[in-house]
Amino acid sequence: MTTREILTIQLGHYSNYIGTHWWNLQESNFTYDPKHPSEINHDVLYREGENTQKQVTFTPRLLLVDLKGALGYLSEQGSLYNTADDPDNHLLWDDTKLEITSAELSPRTPFIESLNKSNETVETGSFNFENDVKSWVDYTLPLFHPRTVTVIKKYLHNCTQQSFNIFTYGRDLWTTEQFSDDFSDRIRLYVEECDLMQGFQVLMDSTDGFAGLGASCIQHLRDEFGKSILTFPCLDFNNAEPSASDLIKIVNTALCWQHIGEYSSLYSPLSCGQVGWPFGADSRKFQNITYSPELKYHSSAILATALDTLTLRYRTKRYPNASLSDLCADLNKLGRKATATSLNLPFPMKVKMDLIDILDEFEGPLWTSLTPSCDISMDNNMQSIVLRGISEDRIKRPIHEANKQISKPAYKCSSVHEMMTFYLACTCHASATYLSNIEAPLKLSLPYPKIFNNNVTENGNIAEWPIGADVNSVAVMAGMHSGNSIAAMYESLLKQTKRIKSIKKFHAFTDSGLEEDEFTECVHSLADCKEAYEDNYI
Incomplete structure (x- = not known):
């Protein structure tokens, strides 16, 4: 390959x-x-x-x-x-005649030290990353x-x-x-x-x-x-x-x-x-x-x-x-070169539930925006979405166990990719979506932070009760979206930029070569980008 x-x-x-x-x-x-x-x-x-x-x-x-x-x-x-x-790395000068000035190296964190002790058992709970990481x-x-x-x-x-x-x-x-x-x-x-x-x-x-x-x-x-x-x-x-x-x-x-x-x-x-x-x-x-x-x-x-x-x-x-x-x-x-990034972490695969039921009862936005001053709508987007961590045996029940599932239009879907594509086609109005997926979940291990709530199980499923287990893997969905919502991002930045009436007040910029005309051109460029995304996109 x-x-x-x-x-x-x-x-x-x-x-x-x-x-x-x-x-x-x-x-x-x-x-x-x-x-x-x-x-x-x-x-x-x-x-x-x-x-x-x-x-x-x-x-x-x-x-x-x-x-x-x-x-x-x-x-x-x-x-x-x-x-x-390296023995071949010879100095080209007499090192006895050199004056060497050296700074003391910063200490290694306990986690970094533990990486060099592969033969020793290290207690994972002994690391305090929130305080140690500088x-x-x-x-x-x-x-x-x-x-x-x-x-x-x-x-x-x-x-x-x-x-x-x-x-x-x-x-x-x-x-x-x-x-x-x-x-x-x-x-x-x-x-x-x-x-x-x-x-x-x-x-x-x-x-x-x-x-x-x-x-x-x-x-x-x-x-x-x-x-x-x-x-x-x-x-x-x-x-x-x-x-x-x-x-x-x-x-x-x-x-x-x-x-x-x-x-x-x-x-x-x-x-x-x-x-x-x-x-x-x-x-x-x-x-x-x-x-x-x-x-x-x-x-x-x-x-x-x-x-x-x-x-x-x-x-x-x-x-x-x-x-x-x-x-x-x-x-x-x-x-239109700007896009918004989204994330759904963890993708809410509830305990003992199938993808068809989870999508059917899902309320609210499917993702959270990670792009500032931009809330990504579900509609009118060109978007590339990736879903990972949902196995093919989690999409629906076999026909003899299907019960109410069999009456749902999505039951005819035979794969995660097909069912998710069908869901996005039904919920994302006037959007063009490219969907990719893999079955393997995202494996998590130290030093990934422990940020999941206590109702998230070891394999990333969502429970209705506290679990308190270390999360070792999760299903994740992330995407990039190009649509009208990008205009709000530009408008927000443009509004703040227009507070600066003259760049000459900021001597560090002008002293290092930024001309007033260049800054004015920048403001006009932001305005043009905002207008480009305000058009009827699709």
Whole structure:
């Protein structure tokens, strides 16, 4: 089977939180049983290699960027290839005449320490991730290829004196020869390893300097490779009191969306906040989940779960010809490149109930939006939906046990895919839906947060009484939607952006090269996008 590879790029601290959970989920869902092979083609996002000891390695096809001081104990070269211990790695100078200045490494969390003690039994209840996790490296499972991690040494993480908080700072960084040449080479090396590359997935923070860096990177990808680019600009939930810095974040976000809308094939903003701006607002609610949205460790896990599921469309073995370009072509009709992301976690498969009954009695929206200032309607959408974790024997009762089920029109459906397609056709008025599904549920293991309510069973079913068990797997539904509801997202951002009468009041932007005309053009671009989604879409 030919693999159509994808390179993933993560730019920014919160994006790396999300990405870390995403890679952790993939590693937790690897299947090594030859009698029950995985339905997922992991080679799409992973690469096979060989380390210096001639051992076969399987690492994410990934490039990630963060600021100095954000990596804690993690080496920029990773630990998989042990380049520091390579006997062929000789210094070209006299090390006795060097003055070495070193900073003390950040301590490893108990969970990270436990990964190195494979022979010892570790009590899972002994980890307190909510208090221990200070950075995404504190719960990272995969080992990285030496070219994966890039550290921006000019800016220090959580530094207030010289913050990397302006769009143009990131854009200027890309133009520096030191960064641009090195990062471009890393991209090129990954691309040249691929046999039939289908494109790029980009996660990027959209409220700080990584917005500008990401916009420049995406422009480079489009100009150099001409492949499909799926971008997820990410906004961390923030319920702090409004401040002057909120307007800076709004300008960064507006500029970000303008540029990625121009250069990406498709993009979908991600946040656990109901409203992205101003930044003090309520979080998204899920019926069977209780989480702390202000904890990056929690909110990023929810966003990563959506990403891992919705991207199955072009990562499954069942649909080997399904590609990232197909997804983009389905949803970016007439140049409308923005989409909303949805999630249903866990998909409410009730104990001892069949899918036909669950869908028949379902009330309310089928999904929760993970796109800020956008509540996704059930109607008038172009949408790509993925459902995982419902086995074929859960759709209906056999005919001799069917009772009332046999009178329902959906009883004639003979598969999960057929029944779900029928349900969506009946409930989503004037919508065009591409549905993908796999039977395997999403397996959950540490360090995924324990956010499920106590009525969720071990295998993710919903009970009417407290269970109190650790949830090991769940059914999940996630999707991407393009429709009229996107207009509200643009309108909300446009309203906040128009509060800024002149960009000249923000000296950090003008001093770093942002012209008044460029900002005015950005505002006009947002207005044009809003109007495009207000039309009769279908």
